[in-house]
Amino acid sequence: MAPSVIPILLLFLTFSSAAPTANWWDPPSRPTPDSFINVTGPPFLNSNQAASPIKGFIDAHNHPTSSWAFGGRLLCGQPFSTSGGISTALKDCPEHYPNGSLALFDFLTKGGDGIHDPVGWPTFASWPAYDSQTHQQNYYAWIERSWRAGLRVMVANLVANGVICSIYPFKDPAVGPGCNEMSSIRYQASKIYEMEAYIDGIFGGTGKGFFRIVKSATQAKDIIAQGKLAVVLGVEMSEPFGCKQFLDLPQCSTSQIDKGLDELYGLGVRSMFLCHKFDNALCGVRFDEGTTGAAINAGQFLSTGTFWTTEKCTGAQADNPISPVSAQQKQELVAKLGLPKGVKMPDYTTAAVEGSPQCNVRGLTTLGEYALRGMIKRKMMVEIDHMSVKATGRVLDILQAEKYPGVISSHSWMDLEWTGRLYQLGGFIAQYMHGSEDFIAEAAKTAELRAQYDVGYGFGTDMNGLGSWPAPRNSSPVVTYPFTSVDGGSTIDRVTTGQKTWDFPTDGAAHYGLVPDWIEDIRVVGGQSVVDELFRGADSYLKTWGASENHLP
Numbered sequence: 299m300a301p302s303v304i305p306i307l308l309l310f311l312t313f314s315s316a317a318p319t320a321n322w323w324d325p326p327s328r329p330t331p332d333s334f335i336n337v338t339g340p341p342f343l344n345s346n347q348a349a350s351p352i353k354g355f356i357d358a359h360n361h362p363t364s365s366w367a368f369g370g371r372l373l374c375g376q377p378f379s380t381s382g383g384i385s386t387a388l389k390d391c392p393e394h395y396p397n398g399s400l401a402l403f404d405f406l407t408k409g410g411d412g413i414h415d416p417v418g419w420p421t422f423a424s425w426p427a428y429d430s431q432t433h434q435q436n437y438y439a440w441i442e443r444s445w446r447a448g449l450r451v452m453v454a455n456l457v458a459n460g461v462i463c464s465i466y467p468f469k470d471p472a473v474g475p476g477c478n479e480m481s482s483i484r485y486q487a488s489k490i491y492e493m494e495a496y497i498d499g500i501f502g503g504t505g506k507g508f509f510r511i512v513k514s515a516t517q518a519k520d521i522i523a524q525g526k527l528a529v530v531l532g533v534e535m536s537e538p539f540g541c542k543q544f545l546d547l548p549q550c551s552t553s554q555i556d557k558g559l560d561e562l563y564g565l566g567v568r569s570m571f572l573c574h575k576f577d578n579a580l581c582g583v584r585f586d587e588g589t590t591g592a593a594i595n596a597g598q599f600l601s602t603g604t605f606w607t608t609e610k611c612t613g614a615q616a617d618n619p620i621s622p623v624s625a626q627q628k629q630e631l632v633a634k635l636g637l638p639k640g641v642k643m644p645d646y647t648t649a650a651v652e653g654s655p656q657c658n659v660r661g662l663t664t665l666g667e668y669a670l671r672g673m674i675k676r677k678m679m680v681e682i683d684h685m686s687v688k689a690t691g692r693v694l695d696i697l698q699a700e701k702y703p704g705v706i707s708s709h710s711w712m713d714l715e716w717t718g719r720l721y722q723l724g725g726f727i728a729q730y731m732h733g734s735e736d737f738i739a740e741a742a743k744t745a746e747l748r749a750q751y752d753v754g755y756g757f758g759t760d761m762n763g764l765g766s767w768p769a770p771r772n773s774s775p776v777v778t779y780p781f782t783s784v785d786g787g788s789t790i791d792r793v794t795t796g797q798k799t800w801d802f803p804t805d806g807a808a809h810y811g812l813v814p815d816w817i818e819d820i821r822v823v824g825g826q827s828v829v830d831e832l833f834r835g836a837d838s839y840l841k842t843w844g845a846s847e848n849h850l851p
């Protein structure tokens with residue numbers, strides 16, 4: 299071939315691959331093989347923001363990076379892979395082969411023996427599933443499907459828990475040594491930027507992808523005006539900046555808090571939790587219930603040297619009840635988590651007495667107040683979920699005195715009694731991704747307040763967040779396919795990845811690609827007004843964020 303022909307040929311190739319019929323929302327270079335999206339139609343643009351509220355859903359609580367948290371092997375499969383695409387990304391952890399008999403975290407969270415088919419791509423016989431906590435749900439193309447169906451803001455919470463990381467025996471050496479929570483957060487931040495770049499590559503180059511990490515409300519609005527997904531970075535960790543406490547001795551200083559907040563801000567983090575699961579040097583936590591609660595309380599002991607301590611609540615709000623633990627459960631916890639043999643776990647029987655709700659004795663500490671004020675100074679949004687009633691009350695008092703609106707409850711871990719106060723401050727609330735009937739019922743409890751304060755509503759999927767998701771729901775009325783997106787502009791069919799096609803009535807919300815199907819389920823169950831409120835969610839969240847940025851001390 300004559301060399302002079304090559305440029306002409308290249309010109310021709312470039313021209314033909316960027317054929318004029320190509321839609322901006324269809325990636326020109328998706329790897330093969332890959333997942334399908336099964337949504338057709340253009341994403342709505344929101345170009346006339348001045349005239350009307352921004353349209354679109356917000357997932358205020360997601361965890362796309364947890365496969366790199368907890369030592370990197372607790373949650374198996376990745377949201378993307380630069381080295382082999384979907385066949386590398388959606389693969390189980392090595393120790394789950396050949397049959398899951400070593401899927402240790404499954405025993406603890408799901409009960410049973412962990413036995414499952416480890417093969418993900420392309421057959422997906424056992425996972426992802428609505429009731430599996432240990433497998434990837436946030437594959438990028440599944441997020442893409444939710445975006446195409448109307449998702450416009452997603453809060454990506456980088457997550458860390460040093461105790462879970464230490465206890466779990468399998469680790470990925472690539473995620474770095476040890477279980478230091480700040481190192482884990484740094485690593486996950488680098489990964490989510492890599493994910494943004496990976497998606498950009500598929501969509502034709504830097505800035506072209508739908509997945510855009512944003513650092514201000516203005517930037518978010520700009521991205522949404524283009525019809526894309528604004529991704530806000532948050533942090534949900536148990537020992538922020540090393541602020542754990544042991545036997546009530548704080549393990550951090552105010553200068554560590556400042557340094558830590560500056561570092562997180564520098565990474566692009568704009569929203570965070572001050573405590574999560576274990577009482578730390580900043581605040582006391584809202585308890586977990588049931589057997590999960592017992593395991594978390596054992597973790598609290600390993601982290602802090604004490605179990606949760608309760609007292610009678612003094613106000614209208616209460617922390618979640620702690621279920622009394624049987625002698626056999628105690629034995630199991632000692633064996634599974636390596637608690638010291640003679641350790642005496644409180645049985646909380648008085649806490650279970652009806653009519654005397656129990657609250658965590660711990661509230662916001664002096665260091666916690668310092669961290670909170672540090673967040674206000676940096677105009678970061680404060681997540682109050684997971685805080686004890688005592689801590690939440692103090693936080694709301696401070697925010698009220700400071701007239702600071704940046705307060706978020708993102709996944710139903712706040713006593714609903716606080717709803718009015720939070721809206722009065724200008725804050726935003728999202729409900730955990732409960733099954734549609736429960737979601738509608740919980741939404742109804744606070745609908746009047748949302749009408750009064752004229753705010754939209756959010757959901758928090760908590761995918762990859764070690765929870766559980768809406769189960770299959772196949773009693774009439776059920777989701778039928780294809781259905782139309784809430785804006786009316788797109789048609790949504792069942793999602794196919796490899797040899798598997800997911801159907802909401804029979805599979806439930808197995809992964810992020812089923813979020814649109816779950817919203818449709820809410821609609822068919824009779825929740826059109828809830829869906830309408832959710833479609834205003836992105837707008838309200840951005841109002842809260844924007845007002846926080848404009849806050850004058």
Ligand SMILES: *[C@@H]1O[C@H](CO)[C@@H](O)[C@H](O)[C@H]1NC(C)=O
Pocket residue numbers: 396397398399413
């Ligand atoms: C799972 O695989 C292990 C290792 O090959 C084997 O010993 C065990 O019998 C298998 N269990 C089941 C239930 O298939």
Ligand SMILES: *[C@@H]1O[C@H](CO)[C@@H](O)[C@H](O)[C@H]1NC(C)=O
Pocket residue numbers: 334335336791792793794799
């Ligand atoms: C999803 O889209 C792909 C590609 O167009 C198609 O092959 C597959 O059958 C679709 N799935 C469903 C359930 O329609």
